[in-house]
Amino acid sequence: MNGPENVIIVGIDGSPAAQAALTWAAKDASRRKAALHLVQSFFVSIEYAGPGMMVPPQVFDDARKWAQRSLRDARTDALRVDPDLVVMTTVHAERPFVALRNASKNALMTVVGSRGMGMMSEILLGSVAMNLATHAHSPVVVVHADPDGDPPPAPAAPHAPVMVGLDGSPESDVALAFALEEASLRGAPLVAVHGWDDAPLNGFQRVYALEMDRTVIDEDERRLLAEQLAGSATRYPDVKIRQLVERGHAGASLLRTSQDIPPCLLVVGSRGRGGFAGLLLGSTSHRLVIHAACPVAVVRIEQP
Numbered sequence: 001m002n003g004p005e006n007v008i009i010v011g012i013d014g015s016p017a018a019q020a021a022l023t024w025a026a027k028d029a030s031r032r033k034a035a036l037h038l039v040q041s042f043f044v045s046i047e048y049a050g051p052g053m054m055v056p057p058q059v060f061d062d063a064r065k066w067a068q069r070s071l072r073d074a075r076t077d078a079l080r081v082d083p084d085l086v087v088m089t090t091v092h093a094e095r096p097f098v099a100l101r102n103a104s105k106n107a108l109m110t111v112v113g114s115r116g117m118g119m120m121s122e123i124l125l126g127s128v129a130m131n132l133a134t135h136a137h138s139p140v141v142v143v144h145a146d147p148d149g150d151p152p153p154a155p156a157a158p159h160a161p162v163m164v165g166l167d168g169s170p171e172s173d174v175a176l177a178f179a180l181e182e183a184s185l186r187g188a189p190l191v192a193v194h195g196w197d198d199a200p201l202n203g204f205q206r207v208y209a210l211e212m213d214r215t216v217i218d219e220d221e222r223r224l225l226a227e228q229l230a231g232s233a234t235r236y237p238d239v240k241i242r243q244l245v246e247r248g249h250a251g252a253s254l255l256r257t258s259q260d261i262p263p264c265l266l267v268v269g270s271r272g273r274g275g276f277a278g279l280l281l282g283s284t285s286h287r288l289v290i291h292a293a294c295p296v297a298v299v300r301i302e303q304p
């Protein structure tokens with residue numbers, strides 16, 4: 001099987017979040033010497049004109065022209081980040097999620113804004129971002145922007161780390177590989193976080209009056225985290241790795257840690273050790289793509 005092509009896909013729709021996604025992706029493409037492929041999709045519903053009515057062809061033409069114009073602007077913005085970038089653009093007359101999912105085949109990653117144009121301000125994550133995080137063929141990076149676009153989200157500090165959530169699952173192994181590569185490319189440290197949920201212990205202790213020493217469990221979990229990280233320092237001697245074990249539900253722990261030590265990127269696997277067979281996006285990743293303020297990468301093991 002061929003590996004991915006050295007191309008980063010970006011979903012463009014003219015929204016502030018897509019603009020933030022474009023800037024993030026252009027910087028990453030510049031570091032990786034990768035090409036950018038900007039994808040804009042327009043979809044005119046056939047119900048648009050009312051039952052039994054034809055949509056005037058002008059509507060399609062106008063939508064296509066608007067998309068082409070917005071892509072031209074986006075291309076100019078990307079070249080402002082790095083004039084040497086190779087930037088391709090394509091317009092698709094289909095649902096954005098379908099166009100982006102198809103484009104994600106063989107891509108290094110697909111980068112989208114957390115929400116698009118014209119959505120209710122209380123929605124934190126748009127359907128394109130959520131569907132891609134669940135179904136894309138490549139890693140997906142969701143870049144958040146302030147819902148009203150003003151003020152823009154604070155940029156990560158110059159030496160902000162890359163953060164990764166590890167639970168010992170094969171998916172979190174691929175998340176670790178992605179995070180190490182990002183950290184190395186940026187010259188950034190890596191913060192590896194492992195949460196263990198002590199809430200079930202509270203219940204046991206109430207029922208059985210057991211004496212449980214949580215610090216002993218902390219030590220066990222620390223050992224597991226160190227085991228998962230074994231070999232990372234040899235593969236990436238340039239990346240300084242900090243290991244953190246946190247008590248509490250994984251999603252809450254990662255969210256809290258990403259607020260305490262704001263990373264330039266938070267990386268998780270699509271699935272973890274829990275969940276049920278066939279689940280495409282676990283609850284930890286689901287929570288983080290919605291609520292984390294920083295860009296979140298969801299990395300998956302592609303099923304053949």
Ligand SMILES: Nc1ncnc2c1ncn2[C@@H]1O[C@H](COP(=O)(O)OP(=O)(O)OP(=O)(O)O)[C@@H](O)[C@H]1O
Nearest residue numbers: 165166195250269271272273274275282283284285
């Ligand atoms: N305890 C944890 N500590 C740190 N990171 C975690 C932990 N659990 C999960 N993660 C991160 O989140 C990713 C997705 O796991 P998630 O928990 O969302 O899925 P799941 O275990 O399959 O399903 P669920 O937990 O919802 O039943 C993992 O690959 C890992 O990167």
Ligand SMILES: [Mg+2]
Nearest residue numbers: 272273274282
């Ligand atoms: Mg889990």
